[in-house]
Amino acid sequence: MAKRDYYEVLGVTRTATDVEITKAYRGLAKKYHPDQNPGDEEVVVKYHEVSEAYEVLKDPTRKQIYDRYGHEGLAQAASGGGGGAGVDLSDLLGQVFGDFLGGGGGRRRARGPRRGEDIEDVLDVDLLEAATGVKKTISIRYEANCKECSGSGAKPGTQPAQCKRCKGSGAEYVSAGGLFSFPQACRGCGGRGAVNPDPCKACRGAGRTEARESLDLNVPPGVDTRVRLSVPGHGHEGAPGAPRGNLELVIRVREHKVFERDGHNLICQFPVSFARAALGGPVELATLTGQKVTIEVPRGAQTHTTVLRVAGHGMPDLDDPRRKGDLLVILVVETPTALSPEQEQLLRRLAELDGTPPPTPRKGFFGKLKDLISGDGPPTEQRK
Ligand SMILES: [Zn+2]
Ligand SMILES: [Zn+2]
Known part of the structure; x- marks a missing residue:
């Protein structure tokens, strides 16, 4: 039998606060308590279902995994992602969450909105420039939140709806054969967990647009090929309100005719x-x-x-x-x-x-x- 969605079990929305979750649980636990319903097998099952949902949703880490990857995510986390016992849940969280871009879609996160992704690029310099250092003005393109819809992707005045395919988790599971399955971004919503029935015209519902900016860079003397220059705060924009990622430039020194x-x-x-x-x-x-x-x-x-x-x-x-x-x-x-x-x-x-x-x-x-x-x-x- 397929497991029911924990939020559905508790009768709360995905955006419910801890207090609302606890309140809902207490009400249902009382209602389905075996002492109140002697001999009713179906109610006992429900009681256990409610308890299990609450055990997960009251724990911030497990809740986060469930929000993202559903029941399978929790099962994988419990089995250590297939790598045996003793795996730190927060490590796993970092690993699996690292695969996804963006955030939002009404999903709550313990650590606030997601920071923007870094931009990786190559910066070519001449050997002489590498020797003396050089000031360069470069033009970069980055993903920004759409200004029209503030990144929601929904036409101003309308609200995004939860994605039906992934129930708002943003992830779906691809079987890798046997017992294993891997999470990947939901194809229904691109990993956002939400869809826009009435999409914003400016960004076609993506919530993101491309922006450009020009940057003055100081390339220090002595750089060599593969040296990284990090420019904080000039990567892609994150979820609304989150800091931008970094611009990570990898130096490539051009060959010189003589030296x-x-x-x-x-x-x-x-x-x-x-x-x-x-x-x-x-x-x-x-x-x-x-x-x-x-x-x-x-x-x-x-x-x-x-x-x-x-x-x-x-x-x-x-x-x-x-x-x-x-x-x-x-x-x-x-x-x-x-x-x-x-x-x-x-x-x-x-x-x-x-x-x-x-x-x-x-x-x-x-x-x-x-x-x-x-x-x-x-x-x-x-x-x-
Ligand atoms: Zn837009
Ligand atoms: Zn989806």
């Missing part, structure tokens, strides 16, 4: 001529922020393996922007392709000194240059 990030350090490749690599000496390079710094190329620098560290020109620390990582400069030695007649002459001379006739050296050109300057063959006046 690559590795934690707090920046890495870049820097081209040097083979002559500079061989002889060593100062070269000037521009950092991510455009600052010119002079670095000293060591004599005999090797392509892709000689790495120079420029301290303090990496990314700032998010917690303490004064602390900065380093810039690691990977030297890339460039082999010339277009030679002036003078350059060609010099290179031919170099090749001759090395003892291997151009143009088909077995070793790479630079390898020989290295041999040359490391003192294996050529006279020292080749060194500058």
